[in-house]
Amino acid sequence: MSVIGDRSSSSSTQLLNDLERHSRANADSLSKLSSGQVFTAQDPRPTERAIAEGLEFKLRSLSSAKQNINDGVSLLQTAEGGFNEISNMLIRMKEINVAGASSTISDRERKFLFIEYQALHKEIDRIAESTEYNGIPLLNGKDERTPERMILRLGDPTSSDEKLNLNELRFEKLKDIVATTIGLGLKPVTDLLGDDAGVAISDAIDLLVPDDNRFGTIYDQALDQVANFRAEFGAMQSRLDRAKDYNDVAFENISAAKSKIADTDYAHEVSKLTQTSMLMQTATALLTQNNLAARLGVNLINSLLN
Numbered sequence: 194m195s196v197i198g199d200r201s202s203s204s205s206t207q208l209l210n211d212l213e214r215h216s217r218a219n220a221d222s223l224s225k226l227s228s229g230q231v232f233t234a235q236d237p238r239p240t241e242r243a244i245a246e247g248l249e250f251k252l253r254s255l256s257s258a259k260q261n262i263n264d265g266v267s268l269l270q271t272a273e274g275g276f277n278e279i280s281n282m283l284i285r286m287k288e289i290n291v292a293g294a295s296s297t298i299s300d301r302e303r304k305f306l307f308i309e310y311q312a313l314h315k316e317i318d319r320i321a322e323s324t325e326y327n328g329i330p331l332l333n334g335k336d337e338r339t340p341e342r343m344i345l346r347l348g349d350p351t352s353s354d355e356k357l358n359l360n361e362l363r364f365e366k367l368k369d370i371v372a373t374t375i376g377l378g379l380k381p382v383t384d385l386l387g388d389d390a391g392v393a394i395s396d397a398i399d400l401l402v403p404d405d406n407r408f409g410t411i412y413d414q415a416l417d418q419v420a421n422f423r424a425e426f427g428a429m430q431s432r433l434d435r436a437k438d439y440n441d442v443a444f445e446n447i448s449a450a451k452s453k454i455a456d457t458d459y460a461h462e463v464s465k466l467t468q469t470s471m472l473m474q475t476a477t478a479l480l481t482q483n484n485l486a487a488r489l490g491v492n493l494i495n496s497l498l499n
Contacts, residue, residue: 268331279372320332
């Protein structure tokens with residue numbers, strides 16, 4: 194009977210060990226399914242976890258860089274909106290001045306035209322001086338708040354030599370951008386409007402004369418200057434758009450790589466959970482059966498003794 198007892202005890206121990214092992218595997222699968230991560234207390238995978246955390250670090254950096262790029266694009270679009278309105282007003286001011294430089298209208302009628310001209314003149318100054326992004330003047334480099342340079346961070350600091358940072362977009366000419374009427378060379382007509390007789394044709398012609406003889410009128414000169422400003426901002430926005438496209442592709446690829454390492458394979462884990470659940474039930478049933486056999490042996494001995 195000692196042999197029977199030893200065998201029963203050994204079987205129970207083995208079944209208990211199997212049950213404990215299956216329980217741990219079952220709990221591990223449940224943890225992976227609930228968290229979505231393959232890293233658990235039962236299965237820490239330190240090497241793979243270190244790689245995944247490195248990729249997550251890179252993803253966070255790309256997310257921050259994308260926000261910087263989007264902010265930079267918003268800044269440039271704010272400036273572009275101001276330039277667009279200034280260009281439209283320059284075109285209208287030229288129309289007024291050309292019409293006013295004709296003898297087909299009287300001095301008094303010419304004065305009425307230049308009332309609108311002066312209103313547009315003031316509006317150009319207002320737009321140039323008030324167009325800002327987060328407190329940074331964009332169209333008036335004479336403003337003391339305008340920085341010497343604007344730095345847009347496109348990614349982690351990296352360089353090919355000690356002086357060049359490949360992930361910085363620097364705009365060094367912000368103070369050179371002056372889209373006010375003085376910066377564009379436009380002349381006011383306030384003094385001319387004070388004359389009750391009106392505005393003389395000679396004064397209207399003087400307003401058309403540019404400082405640079407390459408241009409037909411002062412408005413052509415001003416529009417060329419605005420076009421140069423817009424080209425500077427446009428080049429920056431074009432580069433930011435390409436940087437954003439690259440950022441999106443890099444984020445997608447790195448995110449996919451991290452997912453392959455760190456994310457739970459739900460199909461596999463559900464299958465494993467089903468398997469371990471069945472094994473637990475089987476081990477429990479066998480352990481119950483083994484204990485029943487042991488109890489029958491004890492009952493047999495008791496009956497013989499009695």
